[in-house]
Amino acid sequence: MASATKKRPTINDVAHLAGVSIKTVSRVFNDEPNVRPATRDRVVDAAGELGYRPNLSARRLAANRTFVIGMLYDNPKAPDYVADVQYGALRVCRTRGYDLLIHPCDAQSPTLVDEILDLHHRATVDGLVVLQPVSDQRKLNQALLDQGIVSVRVSQRPFAGLPRISVCDQEAADEMTEHLIELGHRRIGFIMGHPDHGSSHDRLAGYTSALERHGIAYDGALVEHGLYDYESGYACAGRLLALSPRPSAIFASNDHMAMATLTAAHELRLEIPRDLSVAGFDDTSFAGFSWPPLTTVRQPVVEVAQLATELLLDRLQDRAEDTSDHRLRAEIVYRASTGKTSEIA
Amino acid sequence: MASATKKRPTINDVAHLAGVSIKTVSRVFNDEPNVRPATRDRVVDAAGELGYRPNLSARRLAANRTFVIGMLYDNPKAPDYVADVQYGALRVCRTRGYDLLIHPCDAQSPTLVDEILDLHHRATVDGLVVLQPVSDQRKLNQALLDQGIVSVRVSQRPFAGLPRISVCDQEAADEMTEHLIELGHRRIGFIMGHPDHGSSHDRLAGYTSALERHGIAYDGALVEHGLYDYESGYACAGRLLALSPRPSAIFASNDHMAMATLTAAHELRLEIPRDLSVAGFDDTSFAGFSWPPLTTVRQPVVEVAQLATELLLDRLQDRAEDTSDHRLRAEIVYRASTGKTSEIA
């Protein structure tokens, strides 16, 4: 019986009841200064009595802002990543009174730029958090910059003019490689990720820098080129395990390819980590569920999203230029898939 | 140099240039009838020339609709499910000119009802798709019904007055159990899911109905109570594998618990499926990556979300009452973790 056709109270109703102007009600609801405490109380009481809620649509039209930010991404195969990123962005949005509009898209789409500009021009979002690999589309970045659309990039590659957040992938990959070296491994296979992703190159660089520092010669035969998916990882692992002598450890550039390596090894009846150490990257939700549980790198994905969102909202408030560059550290998660080599030196 | 302070063209600018009234421009952009083709063309041309895009905020205020629907859920541990559901909802939203606002929440929060009503009262969303287990909160459902907030539930439990979509979990669990029976298994362990989820009970019901039909006595010792997470699954599997005689197959109510069962079995040096068949439920992204790959049940999650969104948008258009109930079938995905029993009868 409730609702029916009872009209929602407006700012006018509250102003009447409180005996003030609508401007004063507006001040109270926007936490603006210059309202006497007693006046404020009367407004709050009146609003409470009427069950008043400011109408967002009206606020948006009058203020010419939407109080919504958009999140652009193209990660059909990485639900864990997307979930973490949404979580981080949402946390910040909620404390600051913004809503989040998710906008998965096809990074390769020829109409991507128009699609995104339209999103902004129709007053759907005030600004954008752009995740990799979309954030590496130069055309899009240039359009965002030209149109003055406030946005923050999450990317392993720089783009002048737009603020950016990245993860220290190279350092983490270096550290993981060092971990394997310290366990006694010398023939360490490496499975690279998709060549279009900046992270692939960073992770390879970390692998090579660690080898070099420890005086281990780089051997191209030990480096396979995958695409970050299970299938390519499985093929790469198969080739590495067919090498003679076989590597005693394999470092895959992400967990999917590490899982594939585990399977390839199991099929050869290798025991892990006795016969082969396997390391991954990303610490996806299933990394702790494999047999054995995977040693991998945990990226601060939630933190990255939080920071990106904070930077975006900061810019949205004080329209200051921001071309800052932030780097967050990743950490290694030691599990049971890596261990001392049993090789006879 | 672009943007600068150049004002965005409005409906008035287009009307002027085309030599028509703003009402006619409005008609064209809303695909309303009663516009002569020639007039329509002039409007389209004028809009194109000016780069006009209707301002959503104005449209929302005038039409008293937001063209946004909200998606409510509480699945911190199920990124795969959430990703699929978002994907399905977004597909429908895009073809019908709506945006999607995600609203993860805590189903147990005492302020949940207020939070959701506020979302609607502030004119943030026109309606809601509510996913389980949030959709099983009676207080929330009652509030949605009382307030006349258009919403569609995805749930394994009915609630009079609100349309609902469910998956035939019981049938699928029955079918999976039958699959195991046909492989020769007689002592089949079952790991139940979280007791607060309707699906847990449906899946158990499917297990028992298949046993009964095949004349296998129900044995309470073979049924363990988990919570849908890895840890509880591991504990349950441990207890089942300690039974004497050991079950020759274990059917876990979801993939996380099935993965845990795989690990528990590996630790006992059991070979799968030779010594033990293991089946899961959900076909999560990693189900194909385990060792061995998991036989499981694929739920039509994307389809569920699409249907829910379609029903919601239909109701939003022709305010008709809708208390329909839809059931979608799940299918078994046969992989390598289940096989013929090697038991000596």
Add this chain to the structure above:
DNA sequence: CTGAAAGCGCTTACAG
């Protein structure tokens, strides 16, 4: 098939 008027419920820019 087309349009003039009113209004949606706020904020902005001022004035005092």
Add this chain to the structure above:
DNA sequence: CTGAAAGCGCTTACAG
């Protein structure tokens, strides 16, 4: 510290 006026850019409800 407070308010009156104008306006944001559309749609609604009519009239013709």
